[in-house]
Amino acid sequence: MTEREPDFSRTARKKRNRSSTILNILIGVVIVAIIITASTIFIGDNDDGQAGGKEAQTTDNNAKEMDDQSDFSSNDSTVEDDGETNEDSAEADDGNSSSDNADADESASSSDNEETTDEAAGDDESDxxxxxxxxxxxxxxxxxxxxxxxxxxxxxxxxxxxxxxxxxxxxxxxxxxxxxxxxxxxxxxxxxxxxxxxxxxxxxxxxxxxxxxxxxxxxxxxxxxxxxxxxxxxxxxxxxxx
Structure with missing residues (x-):
């Protein structure tokens, strides 16, 4: 005749099963919490990286705009300098042109004098x-x-x-x-x-x-x-x- 297990053993097993279920639930909650925390941290890092990238891009754009403005100012200065240089060059060209004209007149006068001298020499030679x-x-x-x-x-x-x-x-x-x-x-x-x-x-x-x-x-x-x-x-x- 088989002996029956005591009733407390059954009760103990039920308690163990309930504890295991609660433990599994807690473990699952912890895992979910870990996943959520990790996701939050990862997403936050991406947002920070994107924000940092946007800030860096904004800084680069600002720097580029400043460089462009600086280049524009330099170009304006260059244009003004070129204008002054062109005026100076024009004045120098006018001076050189006047000097060239004076030299040409002088050469023409010298040529006329030489021709006159040659004609006089020709007259002398005829005598x-x-x-x-x-x-x-x-x-x-x-x-x-x-x-x-x-x-x-x-x-x-x-x-x-x-x-x-x-x-x-x-x-x-x-x-x-x-x-x-x-x-x-x-x-x-x-x-x-x-x-x-x-x-x-x-x-x-x-x-x-x-x-x-x-x-x-x-x-x-x-x-x-x-x-x-x-x-x-x-x-x-x-x-x-x-």
Whole structure:
């Protein structure tokens, strides 16, 4: 015959089962609480990170705006500086342009002067002086200068050559002799002025006062213009029949 378990054993098992259920419930509550806390912490960290990111982005945007404003101000300053620089450059260009124009005018003037000089040189070159030896023993050389011109005259009407030592014609002969030799009348001795082989031709024998230079000059009358030298002999002596 089987023995029956005591009633208290059944009661004890019920109590243990109830305790286990409560314990499991408590464990579940704790786990749920842990999960909720962990989730809250994780979500809070994300929010902080996002907020920090937003704040950092805002800070970066502000810094960028400040940089942009600084760049804008720098650009304005650059524009102003460029304006001043351009004005200075324009003034410098105007100065250089004026200087260039002055240089160009100066060059043109120099060129004109050079052309004038060249023309004068050309005229001088067209005036030739020729010197040739002479067969006469008292003449060293005979000179002809194509630049010689009539010396001018105050005489009017029909010309008559005179050798009286006082007339206008005589004085104009002396002037022509001085012109040919390049001497002044005051520094010369007029040894003789005579007819040169025709009514409108004359010959003068002259020298310096110390006789270091001696000449025989042939003159020809040009109507309305006066006496003109046509040939000059350089003399080695005055000791000859003139």
């Amino acid at each position: 030739t002086v020729t010197s040739t030896p002479s067969d006469e023993e008292f003449v060293t050389e005979t000179v002809v200068n194509s630049a010689w011109q009539p010396v001018g005259t105050t005489q009017t009407g029909e010309h008559v050559s005179k050798y009286d030592g006082e007339s206008v014609d005589w004085q104009e002969k002396k002037k022509a002799l001085a012109y040919a030799t390049g001497l002044s009348e005051d520094s010369m001795i007029f040894w003789k002025i005579k007819n040169g082989g025709g009514p409108q031709k004359s010959i003068g024998i002259v020298s310096t006062k110390d006789s270091s230079e001696k000449y025989r000059v042939h003159l020809e009358w040009i109507e309305g213009q006066g006496w003109k030298p046509v040939k000059m002999d350089k003399l080695s002596t005055l000791d000859f029949d003139y």
